[in-house]
Amino acid sequence: MKLKTLIVLCITGLTLLSCGTESLTLVKNGETDYEIVHLDSASEIEKKSTQVLQKYLKQISDVQLDIVAESSQTAGKHKIYVGSTNQESLALHQVKIHSENGDLFINGGSDTAVQNAVYEFLEKYLDCKWYAPGAANIPKERNISLQPMDYSYTPEITTRTVHSRLFYENHEFADQQKVTYEAFPTYVPTARVHTFHRFMPEETFYQSHPEYYAMRGNKRLPTQLCLTNKDVLKIVTDSVASYFRRYPEASVISVSQDDNQQYCQCENCHRVDTEEGSPAGTMIHFVNEVAKVFPDKTISTLAYQHTRKPPKIRPEENVLITLCSIECDRSAPIAQNCEDFAQDLEGWGKLSDNIRIWDYTTQFTNFLAPFPNLYTLKPNIELFRDNNAKWIFEQHSNNPSELFELRSYITAKLLWNPDLDFNDLLIEFTDGYYKEAGPFVRKYVTAIHEALAENPDFFLFLYGDPSEAFDSFLNPDLLASYTTLFDDAEQAVASKPDVLARVKMARMSIDYATLEASRKNLTKNYSLTVTDSGGTESINPKVTLLLDNFSNTAKANNITLMNEMGFTVNEYGANYLSALETAKKPNKAKGKKVVSLTQPKKYANEDPMVLTDGALGGSSFYANWLGYEGNDMEVVIDLEKVQPISSISIAFLQVTNHVVFFPSEVTYLGSVDNTNFTPLGTLKNPHPLNKKSKVNDIQYFDLELEPQPVRYIKVKALNTPTPYWHHAAGLPSWVFADEIIVD
Structure with missing residues (x-):
């Protein structure tokens, strides 16, 4: 050059x-x-x-x-x-x-x-x-x-952070792109965000002093703190002092709500919040008092979910407002699709010159899923800059996600200078990093964003799932075209193994979407099984090859996590293999009518037939799971004729941070007339819910029995109530179930 x-x-x-x-x-x-x-x-x-x-x-x-x-x-x-x-x-x-x-x-x-x-x-x-x-x-x-x-x-943005291990693990690269080495520079390392439970753990205080915690309905629950309780203020202030003594080099500490919206509604808190016009009222009054005790330190707090709307009270000079955009639709710029946030940003700007933006740039339930929000990065950063935000934290996935290097690079460049041209940066990176494959990667970026734009009502959510887009920017025809682009990209650099490895990593998102489309049996070409001319069904060899390639690419690039809940690539592979084994099993219930005796809610179109449609649920509750909120699941499957059965199986999902728990027990019953049911067996949850339960998991409740004739099978799955110590205490929990297998 x-x-x-x-x-x-x-x-x-x-x-x-x-x-x-x-x-x-x-x-x-x-x-x-x-x-x-x-x-x-x-x-x-x-x-x-x-x-x-x-x-x-x-x-x-x-x-x-x-x-x-x-x-x-x-x-x-x-x-x-x-x-x-x-x-x-x-x-x-x-x-x-x-x-x-x-x-x-x-x-x-x-x-x-x-x-x-x-x-x-x-x-x-x-x-x-x-x-x-x-x-x-x-x-x-x-x-x-x-x-x-x-x-x-x-630079108008003076503290620039891209939450990417590319920068955290490679300080020279961070210097080259002028971003920080860590997510929370100068913070107390153990008190960076969601700190109420750290200052006042429920294990220590709740049983003896429930009044320290949030009033929800007519009960105190340890979801948040009671911010008008003077003892709470003293304890938190003492805790903050202790943290600063432990970390004297730190200049910032977070005094902020835990990650839920179950804030205190006691008489005193409710009065303050009403006067202030926002639940942020009690928060800022509380944090201001803490800040006055530490005038030479910065007290950070969240404007997040229920505290996002600004109150009337001004934060103290040494209070750092961390404004979070978690709810926003990422299919278009925030100013266009998330006007409430833009208004809140403007409102906080009138109250404080000390604002830190916490923005989000990837899908946290599926790091490796296609997430066409790249075109929003520049206008969003411009919006923050134009509203005087000097400190911006772009929460990437830290761990590798879709087009990880490209996202990290362009985001860092725009934080340094929001006026740079996005297309120039895209060309610069793709040609430089992917070499001869660059034009094909760019075509993919352009194509998937244009496909999303053709569906203006699509809500691109941080906690979504590829299955939501199978009739939109991930429909079968588009998936095939994206795959062709990456095939061409690999061919263009076939003689350059280092660059080829980069392209293989870039295509993981489309391979993942293809695997999920196949799990859902989206079309004949996207299915777990194939049927030969003689009617014999077997596992789709294209799927097994794709799963191998996906797993091998992840291993070669030290990609270990699928989502923020800790669901690993190895677990994904193992669960997918289980799904393949399940798909090839003979199933007398496949395609048979299902009636739900209790009411499902929201997911899978509330259609109980999803339990016998041959499509299998993935690690996200969006992916083919039938959900029941606050009630038990009770369904009846009609096998259409009396016939002998010797096994029944059904899968359940757990995502504990989203209040999705395994059932406490599952009971199977059989009948020949749909009136008189005989118990066939009850299975207890072998892993009862506790604070250390796996956050994201799938569990099969398998029952083996002596062959006996039945036509109708009833399945009862008992909901596990939300425990008092969970962040959603006081809210109903979910049961999510998928494919019923009968043999």
Whole structure:
């Protein structure tokens, strides 16, 4: 790649400045008369920045420039000054790069800004690109000649975080993209978010002092704290002091609600919230009192779910409002599809200059699912920037998700400069990272976003599932076209194993969607089984090959998690193999009529026939599960004739953070007349619910019995009530069931 030799516009923010007239030839024919200079009193970061500059200049030209302190400069040599060597007065986050009399000055208003300025110089003027750890494009040039420059930029977003292990585990890459090394820089590490239960664990206080906790209806429950109780304020304040003593280097602590909306509705709390016009009223009154005790620290709190709407009271100066956009539809920009959030953002902006945005960029129930929200990243970050948000946390999945490297890269770039062009960034990354396969990956990105746009009523949710889109942007025809694009992409880089591995990782989301479409028996081509000309049914070999490829790609790239609930790729593979085994079993109940004696709710169109349709549920409750909220499941299957049976099986789902629990017991009964039922057997849940229960799991309740004639089978699954210690205490729980297998 040729270096940029055109005259560079001199920019300070968006204002043009005059430039000098003398060009700079840093390297000519493998030689240089430049040296890199830092202050005698330079910090370690500034010294490291000179080494970074030296390193990349050598990689580009094979020439190593000397690094010297200011007091040891060599007479007669041109200089590249790194740091405040010319004693400029710059803003804290400002970077400045300019030339003067043949010398080059790379400067910043702080140590970190100096570091940012070096990487900005390398990228902007020397065409260095860092796409992902171990994937860079550093040009090779025998000559480095630059036109005069006078560039200044001050990022409006001053704390930039992309929740991606690419940055957390690779600090050099984080420096290159100018984002933080961790999700919560300067926070007390064990008190970053949802801290009420940490300050006042129910195991310690609830039994002896239920009045410390939320009044829900006519009962106190340990879901949240009672924020008008003065003893609660004292205990929390003492806890905060203890945390700061334990972590004296920390400057921020979160004093924030637990992750539920079961806030206190006692008389005092209700009165304050009514006066303030929002449940955030009690929260800010409470947090303000804590903040007054620690004037030299920052007390962070959430504007999240029930506290998202701003109250009337102003937060104290040292209160950091963390405003969260969790509810928003991601199919279009927040300003368009989530106007309530945009209004709340504006409202908080009128109350405080200390706002941190907690935004979300992937699907947390299915990290690897297609999630076409890339076009919203830029307008959303612009919205936050335009409303004076200086600290933005983009909650990516941390663990690999769909187009993980691309998402991480573009999000970091836009946090540094929201005015960058998205399409330019997309082309830059896909061509640089996927090489010859780049155009095909771009076509996929374009196609899936256009397909979503054709369904403007589709709600793209952070807690959704691929199955929701099987009649939209993941319909069978589109799935086939996406697969073809990735086949073409692999073919384009077949001779480049490193790049081919990147493409295989990129296609995992479409392979995952295809596996889920097959689990649902979406069409003849997307099914778990195939039937030969003689009517014999067997496992679809395309599905087993796809599952192998998916699992192998995950293993090769250290991809271990499917979702935020801890459901692993290995568990997904094992459950899918179980589904294949289930699908090939003879099933006398398949396609038979099911009547529900209790009322299902919302999911699977409330159609009990989902229990015998041959499609199998996945790890999300959206995926083919019949749900019952707050009641037991009781259904009857008509086998259409009296016949001997020797086994019955049905699967149940557990997602504990969404109040989905395994039934406490399942009872099977048989009948020949649909009137008189005989018990066939009862199975207790072998893993009763407790605080350590697996968050996301599937369990089969299998009953073996001596062959006996039945026509009707009744299944009763008893709901497990929500325990008092669960974050949804006081709310009904769910039972989710899927395919009934009878033999």
